[in-house]
Amino acid sequence: AKGVSNIILSTGGYSDMGEAGAKEQNEIIDQARKAGIRIMGPNSIGTLNPSAGMSTSIVGLDPIKAGGVSIIGQSGVFSSGWARWIAETKPFGLAKVSCIGNKGDINESDLLEYLTEDTQTTTIGMYLEGVVEGNRFVRAAGMACRSKPVVVMKAGRSEAGAIAVASHTGSLAGSDAVFDAVCRRTGLVRVHDSEAFFDTLSAFEKLPLPRGNRMGVLSITGMGCVAATDAAEEYGIVLPGLQPGTLKRLGEVMPSWAPVRNPIDTWSAIEQHGSKKATSHIAQSLMGQKDVDALLITFVLMPESMFDIPEAFAEIFSRHQDKPVFASYYGGTAREIAHIHEGFAALGVPCYPTPERAMFAFGRMVDYARFRGAIRR
Amino acid sequence: AKGVSNIILSTGGYSDMGEAGAKEQNEIIDQARKAGIRIMGPNSIGTLNPSAGMSTSIVGLDPIKAGGVSIIGQSGVFSSGWARWIAETKPFGLAKVSCIGNKGDINESDLLEYLTEDTQTTTIGMYLEGVVEGNRFVRAAGMACRSKPVVVMKAGRSEAGAIAVASHTGSLAGSDAVFDAVCRRTGLVRVHDSEAFFDTLSAFEKLPLPRGNRMGVLSITGMGCVAATDAAEEYGIVLPGLQPGTLKRLGEVMPSWAPVRNPIDTWSAIEQHGSKKATSHIAQSLMGQKDVDALLITFVLMPESMFDIPEAFAEIFSRHQDKPVFASYYGGTAREIAHIHEGFAALGVPCYPTPERAMFAFGRMVDYARFRGAIRR
CATH class of the missing domain: 3.40.50.261 (Succinyl-CoA synthetase domains)
Structure with a gap:
């Protein structure tokens, strides 16, 4: 279709399905790139932008309070169950949510760079199952953390968890100790479960940075x-x-x-x-x-x-x-x-x-x- | 008063107030013992027994579903805020709740022995700030755990926490490593915060013991x-x-x-x-x-x-x-x-x-x- 510059691909069954799926995924993305089109997904269930009143989620949602928190989610729950919870409970206001799925084209570094520049976004939350471009991610994280807090929940911490990750989004989870070191170096704020994730985002969004730990x-x-x-x-x-x-x-x-x-x-x-x-x-x-x-x-x-x-x-x-x-x-x-x-x-x-x-x-x-x-x- | 065999003393300001208060507390308890009276407290805000429709809490409560969980709480919140929460949310049914305060007379071992024999009680939860009679507690815990699960949340884990404990109920928190060893030996199930405490009690109350960890x-x-x-x-x-x-x-x-x-x-x-x-x-x-x-x-x-x-x-x-x-x-x-x-x-x-x-x-x-x-x- 003429004039389409971005596509959200919500179907799964690509890199999450092993080699054959990954090959098919690469072919689709090659074709899109040649046509100048960026793809979010496959296996993305959509994006939200409350201040623009926009939702591409496949799930029914109530209006969400606009605010400064943006979320990059390598899972659809951030545009579905949790978006419904955020709409009702209002733990913070939302700027943008993108569920990036298998990251065939657009990945976490693209979005982190984008949100670092985005003036609506004052706090970033990321749920990651893996990192596609290691060096670029370290640079993007370092830049982001210099201007706004970035709270990261990274799954696949255990060896078995890393295998489960491959099955969900086809990502390589990588060594957890390496990811911890990346967090310390770049200033990423790491948490380990969803309650801690939302608790911490809520604090950063609402409060001034403390001048001490007392x-x-x-x-x-x-x-x-x-x-x-x-x-x-x-x-x-x-x-x-x-x-x-x-x-x-x-x-x-x-x-x-x-x-x-x-x-x-x-x-x-x-x-x-x-x-x-x-x-x-x-x-x-x-x-x-x-x-x-x-x-x-x-x-x-x-x-x-x-x-x-x-x-x-x-x-x-x-x-x-x-x-x-x-x-x-x-x-x-x-x-x-x-x-x-x-x-x-x-x-x-x-x-x-x-x-x-x-x-x-x-x-x-x-x-x-x-x-x-x-x-x- | 003639015929009174048990007293709940809800006032604070005794052993939680240092030596002078502790002395006064001991005098009261000596007198009561001579008169054949047992005292719960000082600093207890009351007890609950939903199946008997009884509450001595100083706080307004709705009826609570009767069930098998009994709680020994060295804090009043179990007969106040949490009792209100349990009444509405029904995470489990309650047999008995006793808030034991400073434990001048009746202490955690008395109650643990009592609840071990109590046929209404199938699961025991304890919030402790300290243990009064160490050897007796180890025996009582060992006996209790042989017949029903006992979930324990023990505060004063840090050195500073132990000092805070002394100020709250006048207890000596003791070494946390020793308490951990007691738990392992006696079968006490230890948890570290109130969400874990209620989550675990709810599982024990509702479910059969697993036959494996798979x-x-x-x-x-x-x-x-x-x-x-x-x-x-x-x-x-x-x-x-x-x-x-x-x-x-x-x-x-x-x-x-x-x-x-x-x-x-x-x-x-x-x-x-x-x-x-x-x-x-x-x-x-x-x-x-x-x-x-x-x-x-x-x-x-x-x-x-x-x-x-x-x-x-x-x-x-x-x-x-x-x-x-x-x-x-x-x-x-x-x-x-x-x-x-x-x-x-x-x-x-x-x-x-x-x-x-x-x-x-x-x-x-x-x-x-x-x-x-x-x-x-």
């Missing part, structure tokens, strides 16, 4: 304080001690008999002053301490502790826009979970079902901030 | 096959090759050009026969293979793939009641997620938001089945 933590449950302390050690996060000025401010809501250290167990203050006043006052006290680079607030979800979140925190957070804030919670009903997600979303604060997941995401931000030189040491 | 996997997305393969290696699960008989049965729904291996990518069969027929036929073929000890089915949630789950699988699963079945999914809307959770719940199959989380739970079951001698090797 976090202030408050939790209505002592268990949250303990879990955060264990997770901090695991993810290289420091929980700085409280300064005299901070302790003085905390004294305005904490009873004199309560032990006060970071992480702060807010229960006794909440008993005396209610959830809203106690939590916002403690958050403000922690944020005001110079060597606190980021904040984590942990709730236990129950009707007794639900309050107007934007009203409680908007002013405090806007006064410290350079300090990333994370929220997390334990339990609760679907309604309570929706209330807390929406309340913090209105403030641009990502919200996680456990403190550990919030701190994992912060740890990845710290890694990237170090790579960018935003954190010394 | 899993058949089917997934509508190739990414699910790859993720499952990586996770299998990580969690010590074997994905056995397909036998000639299985391949023949699979040939009835898989097109001849499709590659067929375990994990099975079901996409091509679904294109030809629809989700319900293809998925149930493939599940049946895998379950019929002798050296398949367990099954994992992974969906991508979208309207196109939703069908009557009990109708599709009830007969197949009932024919293989000795083989645990797990379901998992990628993405989807809240409604689609509820559909799949409810559909599999009706079949007694636990359902997880990623294949990795399902396989983690299976891996913990395999560990415990080995301890019980249900798996040789």
